[in-house]
Every structure is written in C-alpha cells, then in structure tokens.
Amino acid sequence: MRVMWEAFYDQFIVQGGYKNVLLGLRNTLIIAIAGLVIGIIIGTIVASVQVAGKRNKVARVFAAVGDVYTGIFRGTPIIVQLLIFHYIIFSGINIDGLLEAIIVFGLNSGAYVAEIMRGGILSVDIGQMEAGRTLGLSYPTTMIKIVYPQAIKNVIPTLGNELIALTKDTSVAGYVATMDLTRAFRLIASANYEYIIPYLMLALVYLVIILIFTFIIRFVERRLRKSERRS
Amino acid sequence: MKEEVNAQASEAMAEELHTAMIEVEHLTKKFGDLLVLDDISEKIEQGEKVAIIGPSGSGKSTFLRCLNVLEDPTSGAVYFEGANLCDLRVDINLHRRRMGMVFQQFNLFNNMNVLKNITLAPVHVGVQDLRRIKRRNLRTKICNLFRKKDKKAALEPVETTVRQIKEEAKENAMRLLKRIGLADKAEVYPSTLSGGQRQRIAIVRALAMNPKVMLFDEPTSALDPEMVGEVLELIKELADEGMTMVIVTHEMGFAREVATRVLFMDGGKIVEQGPPAQVFGAPKNDRLKDFLSKVL
Numbered sequence: 001m002r003v004m005w006e007a008f009y010d011q012f013i014v015q016g017g018y019k020n021v022l023l024g025l026r027n028t029l030i031i032a033i034a035g036l037v038i039g040i041i042i043g044t045i046v047a048s049v050q051v052a053g054k055r056n057k058v059a060r061v062f063a064a065v066g067d068v069y070t071g072i073f074r075g076t077p078i079i080v081q082l083l084i085f086h087y088i089i090f091s092g093i094n095i096d097g098l099l100e101a102i103i104v105f106g107l108n109s110g111a112y113v114a115e116i117m118r119g120g121i122l123s124v125d126i127g128q129m130e131a132g133r134t135l136g137l138s139y140p141t142t143m144i145k146i147v148y149p150q151a152i153k154n155v156i157p158t159l160g161n162e163l164i165a166l167t168k169d170t171s172v173a174g175y176v177a178t179m180d181l182t183r184a185f186r187l188i189a190s191a192n193y194e195y196i197i198p199y200l201m202l203a204l205v206y207l208v209i210i211l212i213f214t215f216i217i218r219f220v221e222r223r224l225r226k227s228e229r230r231s
Numbered sequence: 232m233k234e235e236v237n238a239q240a241s242e243a244m245a246e247e248l249h250t251a252m253i254e255v256e257h258l259t260k261k262f263g264d265l266l267v268l269d270d271i272s273e274k275i276e277q278g279e280k281v282a283i284i285g286p287s288g289s290g291k292s293t294f295l296r297c298l299n300v301l302e303d304p305t306s307g308a309v310y311f312e313g314a315n316l317c318d319l320r321v322d323i324n325l326h327r328r329r330m331g332m333v334f335q336q337f338n339l340f341n342n343m344n345v346l347k348n349i350t351l352a353p354v355h356v357g358v359q360d361l362r363r364i365k366r367r368n369l370r371t372k373i374c375n376l377f378r379k380k381d382k383k384a385a386l387e388p389v390e391t392t393v394r395q396i397k398e399e400a401k402e403n404a405m406r407l408l409k410r411i412g413l414a415d416k417a418e419v420y421p422s423t424l425s426g427g428q429r430q431r432i433a434i435v436r437a438l439a440m441n442p443k444v445m446l447f448d449e450p451t452s453a454l455d456p457e458m459v460g461e462v463l464e465l466i467k468e469l470a471d472e473g474m475t476m477v478i479v480t481h482e483m484g485f486a487r488e489v490a491t492r493v494l495f496m497d498g499g500k501i502v503e504q505g506p507p508a509q510v511f512g513a514p515k516n517d518r519l520k521d522f523l524s525k526v527l
Contacts (some may be wrong), residue, residue, distance in 0.1 A: 131338035135352035136328030149342040
C-alpha cells in the first residue's frame with residue numbers, strides 16, 4: 001500500500017504531475033461548459049426552425065438541414081467525430097487543441113440539445129402562443145418573450161443531465177486534441193505502472209465535479225420555478 | 232386603358248362594400264377532409280353584441296378564431312374595417328391589436344406576473360413604434376448630410392421615451408386592475424389565482440390594447456359555477472359601454488340578456504339568426520328547437 005502511495009506521490013508532486021492535472025481539470029470544465037453553451041445556442045436555433053417548419057415552407061428547408069445535422073452527430077460516437085475533425089477537417093489548419101475540442105463537443109451537444117429544446121417548446125401550451133398572437137405580437141416576439149422562457153424552465157433538469165453526460169464525455173478529448181483530466185491521470189498511472197490510486201482518484205474527481213454541477217442545477221431550477229405553485 | 236379604369240373602379244367599389252366592422256365572405260374551413268365551416272357570409276356592425284350558440288362541433292369556435300385569422304380560412308375572406316385579413320400583404324399583427332380575444336383556458340402568460348401580463352403587449356408595441364421613428368430619423372439625418380441647406384428633410388417628432396411608455400402602460404394597467412378589484416394582485420403570478428380572477432385579468436389584458444372589438448371564446452366554460460357570475464358581470468359592463476363583441480357561449484341566459492343578435496350554428500353553417508327574443512322565443516328551425524329544448 002505504502003509503495004503505491006509513494007509512487008503516486010512521486011509522480012503527482014515531485015515529477016510535477018499535478019500541473020497536468022490542474023490543466024486537465026481546467027480544460028475539462030472549459031470543454032464541458034463551453035460545449036454546452038454552444039450546444040444550447042445551436043440546439044435552440046435548430047429546434048426553433050424545426051418547430052417553425054410545421055407551418056412555414058422556408059423554415060421546412062432549414063428543418064431538413066437540422067434533421068441531417070442531428071442525425072449525423074447523434075448517430076456517430078463522439079470519439080469518431082473528434083478523430084475526423086482532428087485528422088481530416090482541421091488537419092491543414094494549425095488550431096489549438098482545446099478550441100478544437102470545444103467545437104466538436106459543442107456541435108455534438110447541439111444535436112442532443114436540439115431534441116431537448118424541441119420537446120421543451122412543444123411542452124408549452126399552444127394557448128400561450130395564441131394569446132401572444134392575438135395581442136398583436138409577431139411570431140418571433142411571442143417565441144422570445146413567452147414561449148422560450150417557459151420552455152427553458154421545463155428543460156432545465158434535462159439540460160442538467162446533458163451537462164453531466166457532456167462532462168463525462170470529455171474524458172475522450174485527451175486522446176486526440178488536448179490535455180484533460182483523464183489524460184493527466186493516465187500519464188501519472190502509466191509512468192510507473194501503478195494504476196490503482198490514480199484511476200480511483202480520477203473517478204473521485206469526476207464524481208465531485210458532477211455532484212457540484214447537480215447542486216447548481218437544482219439551485220437554478222428552484223429559482224426558475226418561483227412562478228409556479230408546485231414546490 | 233379602359234379596363235384599367237374599370238379595375239380601379241371595381242377595386243374602389245370593393246373597398247366601399249366592406250364598411251361593416253367585420254365582414255365575412257364565403258368563409259370555408261376544412262381540417263383535412265372535415266368541413267368545419269361551410270361557406271359562411273356574415274356582417275358584424277359596430278356596437279353589435281353577437282352571441283354565437285350551437286351544439287359542440289358546430290364550428291362556433293372555429294368561426295370565431297377565423298375572425299382574427301388564428302385559424303387560416305381554407306377559402307373566403309375576412310374583412311376587418313375594410314382590410315382583408317386573409318391577404319398575406321396585410322400586416323395581421325397591426326389589425327389583431329384592434330381585436331381583443333379571450334380564451335376558454337384564459338391563457339395568461341405563466342412566466343410573468345399579472346402586471347407584466349397586461350403591460351407586455353402595449354409596451355412592446357409602443358417601444359417598437361418609437362424605435363421605428365428613431366430609425367427613420369437617423370436615416371433622414373444621414374441623408375441630410377448630403378443635402379443642400381434649403382433642401383434638408385424634416386425629422387419626425389419624437390414625443391415619448393421608453394420610460395414614459397412603460398409608465399403609461401403601468402398606470403393604465405393599474406387603472407384596469409382597480410376597476411376589476413384586483414389591484415392587490417398586480418405582482419402575483421397567474422398560477423396562484425382562481426379561474427374567475429384569471430379570466431377577468433385575461434379580459435383586462437385584451438382591453439389594455441384599446442381594441443375596437445372583443446372576441447370571447449366560451450369565456451366561462453372552464454370556470455367553477457360560482458366564478459361564472461363575476462366574469463359575465465365584467466363582460467356585461469363592457470357591453471353596456473358600447474364595445475362591439477362576438478361571444479361564443481353556452482350561457483343562454485346571458486346571451487339572451489346581453490346580445491343584440493344571436494347566431495345559431497349547426498354543421499358549419501349559420502342556421503338561424505335574429506334578435507334574442509325571436510331566436511329564443513320563437514325558433515323556426517327544427518334543429519334550433521331541438522337544441523333549445525335540451526339546454527333551456
């Protein structure tokens with residue numbers, strides 16, 4: 001047991017492994033959060049177009065594009081997408097690995113968030129839209145002022161789920177692009193073939209991150225539910 | 232050349248023809264293969280209070296929703312103050328601001344408190360108009376830079392500010408809320424209110440836009456029996472003030488009391504119409520007799 005700890009200590013402190021871990025932690029958080037933000041932006045646009053596509057012929061064309069997009073990004077593994085972006089699409093461009101990971105995870109999560117947002121928009125009673133329209137507000141105005149706020153409130157728990165899934169998915173980012181938590185601990189573990197402590201420690205770090213996220217999501221959800229009687 | 236003159240003349244004629252507040256011409260609505268409205272033509276004059284009665288599935292609500300094009304008619308036209316609302320070149324949002332609508336399910340905005348529910352549309356419209364004037368003025372100013380001194384174009388007057396619009400809307404909303412005795416509920420969210428309170432606020436929300444006509448789609452059907460009175464009372468007050476209104480209702484007593492004209496619809500057609508005394512007192516149509524015998 002002591003040997004394991006000594007080996008870990010040696011790699012983590014003396015050999016400077018903690019620097020990688022801190023960098024990895026930072027990158028993991030950046031990729032997950034920036035990825036989700038990009039995903040929410042893309043997903044909201046795609047979902048809006050798909051909902052509008054039911055009544056508008058122009059939007060229907062874009063909705064078809066959105067379908068292809070969600071189909072591709074939900075239909076292939078994230079690691080394959082990373083490889084394709086790294087070795088094919090960005091191969092000629094000198095792009096920062098972190099940025100590359102953010103783009104891929106953003107696009108990937110956009111496909112999932114699109115479906116989440118679509119469900120959220122459809123969960124808002126059609127009467128809300130009708131009431132806005134009869135007051136003389138335009139379709140986009142009614143969407144922005146009335147439907148989206150309610151839709152977002154409805155999808156916060158699911159978006160939280162997406163954030164958690166995305167955070168864990170970032171563990172593959174280290175294979176191609178950049179330093180992340182998993183890669184940092186893998187380097188420590190493989191330096192002297194002592195796997196037990198680094199990998200258990202890695203799991204613990206992910207667990208703590210996700211518990212913190214869960215807590216934040218609950219908090220946000222409670223704040224947004226202010227206007228409802230259900231508690 | 233002559234044809235052109237004729238065309239212009241007939242266009243002018245056509246415009247003159249639609250002098251009533253709302254005119255419906257050969258209105259037909261199909262949901263898939265189901266014929267809901269069957270070639271309805273009808274006029275509603277200013278100041279009229281029209282009650283629409285009929286069995287469920289007769290197309291009453293659809294007819295009402297076609298009046299402000301919430302449902303797109305399959306064919307036919309709806310004229311509101313001379314403008315054809317089915318024409319895609321007509322800005323429907325401008326006309327809808329003059330037509331208040333009240334729903335069976337209230338449809339208050341759940342994400343806003345009562346005051347915001349009422350002020351949302353007036354503020355939005357006011358601010359939008361203000362921005363439009365400012366944009367136009369900016370363009371004029373830029374163009375003026377390239378004009379000679381004596382040829383400068385005049386700026387449009389900017390009379391209000393965003394803050395003023397907001398304050399006026401708030402004042403107006405509070406006045407309306409006081410009128411229905413709910414001024415103390417201005418800051419609460421709709422989910423904490425009773426059905427009757429919600430429906431009265433929905434009516435007031437529509438009134439805040441100063442509509443010329445009010446459309447009521449079964450305003451009391453989703454209410455507890457004891458809440459019905461307060462809502463009908465408010466509608467009656469509006470009627471007494473001279474508001475033009477179209478009401479789809481199952482409250483026959485109310486229709487008889489308030490309406491100046493009653494339309495009985497069945498199978499997508501207006502089967503019988505007339506003053507309430509005549510429709511309720513001496514119905515001619517068999518279907519109407521049958522209907523009245525069941526509901527009265």
